[in-house]
Amino acid sequence: MSAHAQSRAPAALIERLRTAHRESWSLGDLVGVAAAWAAGLALCAIAAAIVIYMMVQGLQYLSISEMFSHPLPGLDQSQSGGFLDPILGTVVLTILSTLLAAPIGIGIAVWLTEYGKPSGLARAVESGVEVVAGTPSIVLAIFGLLVFQEGFLSFLSYEATDGVAFGRSFFAAAAMMSLIALPLIVGATREAMNGIPRHVREASYALGKDRASTIRRVLLPASRRGIGTGVALGMGRIVGDTAIVFILLGASLRLESQGDIPGLQVLQGTGSTLTTYVYNNSPAGEGGSPDKAYAAAFVLLAIVIVLNFGIDLITRGKGPSWTRA
């Protein structure tokens, strides 16, 4: 027999598998398969409905001028202005919280992976981070109120005439928001750093570098992708959270500055973000203008989609290859 027969399948010889792949199904199985189809299609339908509905409603009511004008107090919808302040609020809060969360999160992650002694403390820190991850944001919010209403922290918010700290400000909100993002950043950084093979560290030590500079020069840059993912995930959660903002940022629609130091005034003051703006404009809040709520929700959703897309981009790129010869 020659080896030629190996290369091509003579058409005359091969029929495609003729019969359908018939399996025997019991009634219960058929019901199960039908249920699986129903569930899957329902999921698709719900996703489509949400996305399409938000787009339709949002675009209907959104206008560029709204995005760039300040909210005006007013009972009449047509006079209540736009939502520039909430947008600014979202941006400021997200940046501030991330600036707080990222260094702390990375620091904790580095300590846990590279040092981690005494191990009892390391495990306690791990558990602590997990506890925060599982805590509802509303609980973090009122805890924040507790802390920031103490007199000695009044410089971070507003101090009323009788010395009572108001407890609500960008600082307060950002501090608690950073706790929301913290577990995500710690987790992603740890995963990234644990993924770096031992021989990379050993090579650096063999060159005479100590652990600190190894971390700084070799490990952290190599973990950039993981850290980036963690930070982006954290930002996603920050952008979407309402409870902390609602309680810790105060209820003023506009950015109300407090205090005397220019620049920091804003941060000491209250304001709103897109999330509380949506909440307040829905029937659950002051009611009033559902169309503004839709418009703001649309912008919020757009921000979340862009962030998600960014995360996809980060994770899809090829990471550093450790085994290339």
Add this chain to the structure above:
Amino acid sequence: MDPRLSPPPPVRRIAAGGAPTVAQAPPAATNGHVPNAARAKNPKRLPRTETTPVERMRTEELSIAYGEKLAVNQVSISVGQGEVLALIGPSGCGKTTLLRSLNRLVDLTPTAARGGRILLDGEDVDSFDVTQLRRRVGMLFQQPNPFPMSIFDNVAYGLRERGSKKPSRRELEPAVFEALHRAGLFEEVRDNLDHPALALSGGQQQRLCIARSLAVRPEVLLLDEPCSALDPLSTATIEETIVALRDEVAIVIVTHNLQQAQRVADRVAFMYLGDLIEYGEVDQVFTSPVAERTREYVSGGFG
């Protein structure tokens, strides 16, 4: 003299014992003791009780292609109850593909195409449900793959998932025990039937898989290099089990190990690059093969 230090027994046939109680051989439980010192005497193989094996499956000009590449080319073999058929050949010769086509497992590969016929008891296998086919033609895989359940649940799996009605444990027990007996595992696990199957050793897991396949009472059993992941002691036990099952179930075994083929098989099919080169009695193929390539292969010229 310590039996462990005796020279390894020469290549020999495993005697098909008269009484089919496989419980006689628990080598995995003993530590390193060479089973059955009588083996070293190289006993003759017992003659088969029937004059001809009953044919169970047959392929007629079977061809299988993956996409453009022809893996099996017009192969016609027959598989009978009362004999063990060994498929041998170098890697890539198509023996595993041929085996997997017998229970239509190749259908799971999207690019596979099949031509020719496969007959089970005279009926074309495409004419009935593939799940029915697979209950009548069981398979054992190279890597033991017990499910993440208890030992009992593993063996009872095929019986439970048969139809709408779930048999109770009491109803299943006789079948499960019998299957474990036939696989030669019962004595070792009788007290641990509810322990996780993954806690067993490799050889025990493979015998559990044999029990699992036997529980649904197949007519044919397909073995895809069942011992290649096991140590020699477990291998010996499984080979004994295979031979003991020979009269009840038609057996096809794919093996890389020529000595194993000589020990266990009654008929041998040698394949090379998709073609069936030689097909005949084991003695004839190994001692006086017809084709040149067979002669090269069995003498270790390539492989």
Add this chain to the structure above:
Amino acid sequence: MAAPGTQPEQDPDRTDRRVELGLGALSAAVLLLISFMIVFVFAKAWPSFAANGLAWFGPGGDIGDQLTAIFNSPADPEDYVYELRAWPLLYATALITGISVLLATVLSVLSAIFIVEFAPGWIASLLQPVVRLLAAVPSVIYGLIGVLVLVPFFGNHLITPEQKESVQYVIQLDGSSILAGVLVLTVMITPIMVAITVDALRSVPRNWMEGAAALGVNRFRALRTVGIRAARPAIVAAAILATARALGEAIMLSMVTGSIAFAPNPLDGLVFFFEPAKTFASEIVDCAEGLSVKPFGETMYAFAAILLISSAFLSFCGWYARRSMRKYTLQAR
């Protein structure tokens, strides 16, 4: 300088020590803050529990009235009012969370089976990013759709006037209801569960699925028995994650389940699902303005303490479940 190949610890480099101590101190500080938070919440919550005893969890009276009374406590600490019977909140929280997680688990397992086995290729690859996006949508947007679409729909089209009349002596039915809350909450927690379950099903070793197929079991059965079995740890973990999320959901529920802390009565029949309710979390949100009044704030912290205990309990359940299922998974022997 350290010789090549020497471990840095043997060479006490000052920078290294300082970095280690610094980072360690940072981690310890964060840990301290977190512990402090827990302790503080419980400390603040204590007066409310102490004043009510076990009756805190019991039924009796109207929560709205009780909270108003607490809010209006006289200024003298001796006369603070703490009386509270939180049963309606407890009941509503357990009910809404329980039903939602149950529905979400069933929905997500079935959807996962669909995606892994039965969906046509283009649907499966489309669903992947869509599911992840759904998991990232802020809860306030779900709440918005819920309150602007679902609630009016229920109020105007689904709840019949007779039903409204039948309970009108007790409660107003306007569409804000348990049903709305459960539906939206289920939709909120399903995507993340689907993602986790799909990953778990996809990583079931092919070995097992082939083994099941070789025994003559059809695709669905094989997935349902062996696949789900192998994916069980992941499904349980996903369910626990979902429960934690559901428990803590405050904003969306406060938009959608009404503003009355009411314990729905199952004896009302079908109307039961249309009755409003409030959970601990949504109650905190609705009462956020009054936190500065001391006894009122302490009552809110009591609610927060309940939530903290529940999340701790859930974490423990997750850890325990992971441990007990380990013996059935593949492990290196």
